[in-house]
């Protein structure tokens with residue numbers, strides 16, 4: 001079984017609706033380490049050694065966060081700046097993360113339709129996430145398309161249930177080391193067959 005590290009960053013988790021639901025089903029699962037960065041490091045003082053040890057122990061790294069100003073919340077960026085050290089994560093002797101899988105799990109207030117050339121946000125989510133993709137690649141990781149729950153401002157209870165179930169299925173598939181049916185047209189893991197199935201009643 002592949003081990004999964006969920007690096008979670010939500011500055012206002014106590015007011016969260018969408019992420020609270022998503023997290024509820026995966027945080028206590030066997031083989032998943034749920035690592036709440038704002039809970040652990042409210043002062044932004046990240047324990048580098050602890051983070052490196054955690055990364056080393058896991059096969060799959062998930063950056064899970066709400067989309068804030070087309071990016072991650074600041075503590076997640078701080079984590080990237082501090083933890084992904086030269087000659088450890090990248091550079092001539094930096095191979096600690098090589099061949100691990102990595103992806104973003106995000107929630108956006110904006111609906112899917114507004115994240116395109118003709119929409120209000122002009123660019124796709126995948127384009128906004130390019131720095132994460134390239135960061136993962138520079139560290140020798142395999143970057144997967146994101147899992148995104150979009151349009152959270154108007155999300156219905158049914159949709160939230162569906163996405164929560166899909167997130168569980170995504171974790172299942174990652175734990176089992178399954179290969180996703182990703183084509184060059186696949187923008188989101190949400191669309192892949194492995195996890196895009198109707199919820200069990």
Ligand SMILES: Cc1cc2nc3c(=O)[nH]c(=O)nc-3n(C[C@H](O)[C@H](O)[C@H](O)COP(=O)(O)O)c2cc1C
Nearest residue numbers: 016017018019066067068069070107108109110152
């Ligand atoms: C400071 C801030 C910035 C935000 N920026 C964006 C954004 O750039 N794009 C977007 O679609 N939604 C944006 N949102 C909306 C959040 O992504 C949305 O409220 C969140 O994903 C909902 O998840 P939650 O219920 O777990 O908080 C922003 C919200 C806040 C508070």
